[in-house]
Amino acid sequence: MNDRRTAFVLITPLMAALALAFLLPLGLTLWRAVANPEFRDAMPRAAHLLRAWDGTGLPPEPVFAALATELPGAQAAQTLGAVTRRLNEERSGMRSLLLATARAAPGMEAPYAAGFATLDPAWADPATWRFLRRAASPMTAAWLLRAVDLAQDDAGRVIAAEALFRPMLLRTLSIAATVTLICLLLGYPLAWHLTRMRPEHARIVRALILVPFWSSILVRSAAWIALLQRDGAVNAALVGSGLLDAPAQLLFTRGAVLLAMVQVLLPFMVLPLAAVMGRIEPRLMLAATGLGAGPVALFLRVFLPLSLPGVAAGCAIVFTVAAGFYVTPALIGGARDQMVGSFVVFFTNQTINWGMAAALSALLLALVGLVALLSRNALRRIAA
Amino acid sequence: MRRIVAITTPLTLLLLIAPLLAVIPAGLTGGETLALPPEGLSLRWWKVLAEDPRWGEALLNSLLVGMGATVVSLALGVPAAIGLWLARFPGRGVVLALCALPLAVPSVTAALALYFGLAAIGLANSLAGLALAHAVLGVPFVVIAVLASLRMVDPVLLRAAAASGATRPAAYARIVIPLASPGIAAGGLFAFAASFDELMVAIFVTAPGAFTLPRQMYAGIREQLSPAIFAAATFVTVLAITLMWTAETLARRRVRGA
Numbered sequence: 001m002n003d004r005r006t007a008f009v010l011i012t013p014l015m016a017a018l019a020l021a022f023l024l025p026l027g028l029t030l031w032r033a034v035a036n037p038e039f040r041d042a043m044p045r046a047a048h049l050l051r052a053w054d055g056t057g058l059p060p061e062p063v064f065a066a067l068a069t070e071l072p073g074a075q076a077a078q079t080l081g082a083v084t085r086r087l088n089e090e091r092s093g094m095r096s097l098l099l100a101t102a103r104a105a106p107g108m109e110a111p112y113a114a115g116f117a118t119l120d121p122a123w124a125d126p127a128t129w130r131f132l133r134r135a136a137s138p139m140t141a142a143w144l145l146r147a148v149d150l151a152q153d154d155a156g157r158v159i160a161a162e163a164l165f166r167p168m169l170l171r172t173l174s175i176a177a178t179v180t181l182i183c184l185l186l187g188y189p190l191a192w193h194l195t196r197m198r199p200e201h202a203r204i205v206r207a208l209i210l211v212p213f214w215s216s217i218l219v220r221s222a223a224w225i226a227l228l229q230r231d232g233a234v235n236a237a238l239v240g241s242g243l244l245d246a247p248a249q250l251l252f253t254r255g256a257v258l259l260a261m262v263q264v265l266l267p268f269m270v271l272p273l274a275a276v277m278g279r280i281e282p283r284l285m286l287a288a289t290g291l292g293a294g295p296v297a298l299f300l301r302v303f304l305p306l307s308l309p310g311v312a313a314g315c316a317i318v319f320t321v322a323a324g325f326y327v328t329p330a331l332i333g334g335a336r337d338q339m340v341g342s343f344v345v346f347f348t349n350q351t352i353n354w355g356m357a358a359a360l361s362a363l364l365l366a367l368v369g370l371v372a373l374l375s376r377n378a379l380r381r382i383a384a
Numbered sequence: 385m386r387r388i389v390a391i392t393t394p395l396t397l398l399l400l401i402a403p404l405l406a407v408i409p410a411g412l413t414g415g416e417t418l419a420l421p422p423e424g425l426s427l428r429w430w431k432v433l434a435e436d437p438r439w440g441e442a443l444l445n446s447l448l449v450g451m452g453a454t455v456v457s458l459a460l461g462v463p464a465a466i467g468l469w470l471a472r473f474p475g476r477g478v479v480l481a482l483c484a485l486p487l488a489v490p491s492v493t494a495a496l497a498l499y500f501g502l503a504a505i506g507l508a509n510s511l512a513g514l515a516l517a518h519a520v521l522g523v524p525f526v527v528i529a530v531l532a533s534l535r536m537v538d539p540v541l542l543r544a545a546a547a548s549g550a551t552r553p554a555a556y557a558r559i560v561i562p563l564a565s566p567g568i569a570a571g572g573l574f575a576f577a578a579s580f581d582e583l584m585v586a587i588f589v590t591a592p593g594a595f596t597l598p599r600q601m602y603a604g605i606r607e608q609l610s611p612a613i614f615a616a617a618t619f620v621t622v623l624a625i626t627l628m629w630t631a632e633t634l635a636r637r638r639v640r641g642a
Contacts, residue, residue, distance in 0.1 A: 003542075006552075009467070014461060014463070017460050017520075022485065023485075024493075025500050025501030029497045084548065130424070186396045189393065190396045193389040208397045208401055209400060211401070212401060214625050215404060215622070216598060217581075219600050219620060220403040220606075222407070222601070223403035223404070223614075232419065267400075268446050301406055323490060324490025324492045324493065326492055345588075346501070358496070358500075
């Protein structure tokens with residue numbers, strides 16, 4: 001009992017730190033994927049009245065009046081920029097409409113509805129107001145929908161949008177799956193060989209697997225540039241041996257990305273495979289041989305099933321890490337080889353659209369969580 | 385099978401080792417541009433590296449961030465690992481899973497979350513913030529290494545020490561910490577190496593002037609790929625492999641020691 005109390009005291013600081021420094025930020029990411037603070041922060045009264053309006057026809061005069069005072073106020077407080085940027089992402093034309101209205105509003109008099117309509121006919125269109133009503137909501141589905149190429153129309157119905165992210169998401173999955181498959185095909189025989197070698201050879205092979213594993217992904221991506229560029233070592237070897245007539249474009253291709261990713265991720269496959277294969281009881285194989293199993297039956301009916309937990313673990317790890325790759329495709333892939341990570345970095349660092357970055361990141365997290373769940377079930381079924 | 389692997393194993397191993405073999409000569413070229421095989425051997429790009437203040441600053445930043453991250457991961461990870469070793473209790477599996485979570489989440493997602501967290505407390509563009517984020521990513525290594533070094537040790541030793549008249553702090557200082565020390569050293573080295581190599585959070589977090597070594601290399605590769613980057617890559621790789629080799633050796637020592 002005393003030990004338990006000591007254990008609790010020793011563990012609590014780390015748990016608190018991880019909760020604050022990792023779980024909370026992870027939750028913040030998920031929140032940012034649906035958060036919609038811009039309009040409400042800049043124009044709270046207009047937002048409140050828009051939410052109270054039932055959404056049919058044009059809103060009542062107080063909504064116009066609130067906008068007429070809060071738009072110039074937000075511009076003076078320099079919070080209008082964030083609102084126009086946010087709204088223009090979803091509906092083009094909103095930026096110029098709001099800025100023009102903010103400029104004209106101080107010269108208007110009640111009733112504001114008429115003044116707004118003369119300034120721009122868009123204010124007489126119920127669709128504009130329904131859009132603003134959604135923009136005033138504390139949460140938005142816009143980023144998550146955009147991440148799978150969907151949008152909401154003026155009535156709030158989900159509709160198909162421009163095909164932008166779905167091809168990229170499918171590409172992420174296809175690259176991750178291809179890399180996983182190649183790693184399995186190369187890693188399985190290597191792991192098998194590793195568990196069967198004399199110990200002094202196994203030590204060397206293990207070092208050859210671990211040493212690249214320990215070096216940075218960035219360094220290895222740079223190395224592939226040196227190897228694969230037009231006058232690089234691989235082209236020189238291919239031309240020199242007569243396999244190619246002239247140097248080929250190897251860099252910035254899908255093949256280069258797959259090759260480099262397999263090189264990085266192969267140890268994640270080999271190490272769990274070798275761990276599981278090393279625990280397979282050799283006497284089982286002897287017994288099967290004694291009972292008349294040929295080499296093919298021995299492999300298919302004894303060794304392979306026993307090694308499946310390693311296959312599942314290796315594939316789950318490789319797929320998860322591969323799906324989150326950024327550096328390798330960014331450095332040695334072409335524009336058509338970029339994965340989800342590139343877009344997360346783009347939206348975070350270039351356009352500063354944190355909602356979109358968070359939505360893509362949340363989608364990636366959900367995907368990896370699904371794979372983890374599936375592989376866990378597979379593992380349990382194998383164990384049973 | 386035996387005949388197949390006799391061919392595939394050497395080829396697979398060649399694939400694994402090829403990039404590292406390419407890095408060293410690429411940084412030693414005597415020519416103006418990146419070339420493999422190198423145009424004569426020279427240390428000119430190593431000289432460029434040593435004389436450019438940006439690389440010196442990046443190295444210093446990396447060392448500072450790495451040491452900060454290591455100290456924080458050790459301060460939080462070592463007690464937690466000892467606590468996990470000390471007692472079985474309900475929820476122990478959850479605690480272990482939470483410790484490993486920063487490594488189980490895709491690196492982009494983890495990096496973005498850490499960046500949002502730092503932005504929320506106003507540390508988004510500082511080396512201290514980067515060290516904190518790296519500490520979160522380094523803690524799993526510390527917990528795993530320390531827990532592994534204590535695996536063969538029975539907590540009943542503490543009761544024996546108490547029976548022999550040792551106070552509780554004395555029992556920890558003279559029994560648990562020495563037994564865990566290879567794991568503590570290995571975990572610290574793993575955490576430092578992880579920080580020294582980390583790029584993803586560094587891409588989000590650091591402003592120009594606060595670049596770490598990987599961030600400086602990344603910027604260099606995107607701007608113009610000079611052989612100096614490969615000299616830097618050689619340096620980083622040799623350091624990383626030395627650290628990890630030492631950590632692995634330390635981590636393995638416990639098996640014989642205990």
